[in-house]
Amino acid sequence: xxxxxxxxxxxxxxxxxxxxxxxxxxxxxxxxxxxxxxxxxxxxxxxxxxxxxxxxxxxxxxxxxxxxxxxx
Numbered sequence: 001x002x003x004x005x006x007x008x009x010x011x012x013x014x015x016x017x018x019x020x021x022x023x024x025x026x027x028x029x030x031x032x033x034x035x036x037x038x039x040x041x042x043x044x045x046x047x048x049x050x051x052x053x054x055x056x057x058x059x060x061x062x063x064x065x066x067x068x069x070x071x072x
Contacts, residue, residue, distance in 0.1 A: 003057065004059075005057040005059050007058035007059065008055050008056070008057055008058075009027075009029045009034065009055065009057075009058065010029070010053065010054075010055045010056075011027040011028050011029035011030075011034070011053075011054065011055070011056065012027065012028050012051065012052070012053055012054075013025060013026070013027055013028075013048050013049060013050055013051065013052045013053075013054055014026045014027065014028045014050055015050060016043065016048055016049055016050065018040050018043060019040070020040070021039065022037055022038070022039060022040060023037070023038055023039065023040045023042070023043035023048070024036075024037055025037075025038060025043060025048050025054075027054055027056055029056065034056050
């Protein structure tokens, strides 16, 4: 499968919290954690559970950065 997304962050699922409609999935990427909110149906179709390898695909029109001095 080919995708145009260039920001690909492979990691390990550390937590999955589901309600009736949505799922919050936490992915450990190196020393960092990324949280994704996806549909429960998608979570189940992907078989996401703690310990599973997954890749976060990040496509954004803007990214804000923060330094010790303030916002950039």
